Amino acid sequence: MQRPINEAIQPDPQLPAKDRQDVSLLRLHDSRLARWLYFSAGLTALILGIMGVVLPVLPTTPFILLAAACFARSSEHFHDKLLANRIVGPIIREWCLYRSIPRRAKRWAYVLMALSFGSSILIVPAIWHKVMLAATGIILATFIWRIPVRDPAISDKPG
Numbered sequence: 001m002q003r004p005i006n007e008a009i010q011p012d013p014q015l016p017a018k019d020r021q022d023v024s025l026l027r028l029h030d031s032r033l034a035r036w037l038y039f040s041a042g043l044t045a046l047i048l049g050i051m052g053v054v055l056p057v058l059p060t061t062p063f064i065l066l067a068a069a070c071f072a073r074s075s076e077h078f079h080d081k082l083l084a085n086r087i088v089g090p091i092i093r094e095w096c097l098y099r100s101i102p103r104r105a106k107r108w109a110y111v112l113m114a115l116s117f118g119s120s121i122l123i124v125p126a127i128w129h130k131v132m133l134a135a136t137g138i139i140l141a142t143f144i145w146r147i148p149v150r151d152p153a154i155s156d157k158p159g
Contacts, residue, residue: 026072026079035074042070042078057116059140061091061105068092100150109144113137 029035049063064082071079083089091105117137121130 026076028076029073038070038074039078042067042074045070046082057120057136059109061101061109064088065092065095068096094150098148098150100148103149103151106144106147106149110141113141113144 029038045063045067048058049060049067052058052060052063068079068082068088071082083092091101094100094102114137117133121133124130124133
């Protein structure tokens with residue numbers, strides 16, 4: 001049975017206690033047309049995010065977060081699937097609850113950016129391409145550096 005539109009979501013009792021917090025992101029839009037547009041944008045963002053895993057210039061995490069936001073307004077099924085995913089689910093939940101990303105995800109982002117931008121800079125022949133790639137990498141690294149990291153050992157303690 002599908003929940004009524006905009007009904008509050010209760011945490012899944014099968015999830016571990018730390019993941020049972022209400023993300024309260026799911027708010028389906030009332031208009032069918034708007035839900036269809038959000039769904040299309042979410043599917044596009046999800047495809048771009050998956051492509052970002054293997055392509056050096058496309059970032060994965062922002063597209064996955066965008067897909068989660070779009071699915072939260074359009075499709076309960078796809079939204080729940082993303083939150084239940086073992087890889088992206090915790091990252092989405094962390095962003096929705098604390099507006100931060102896990103330290104491990106941030107480290108992986110830096111390593112993969114260094115590898116992809118570094119190899120791309122070595123491959124391209126034109127100097128202006130190298131400068132453009134270096135500038136884009138620096139801007140992206142600065143953006144990721146500015147995103148807060150939450151220390152779960154400190155912030156999950158009661159009191």
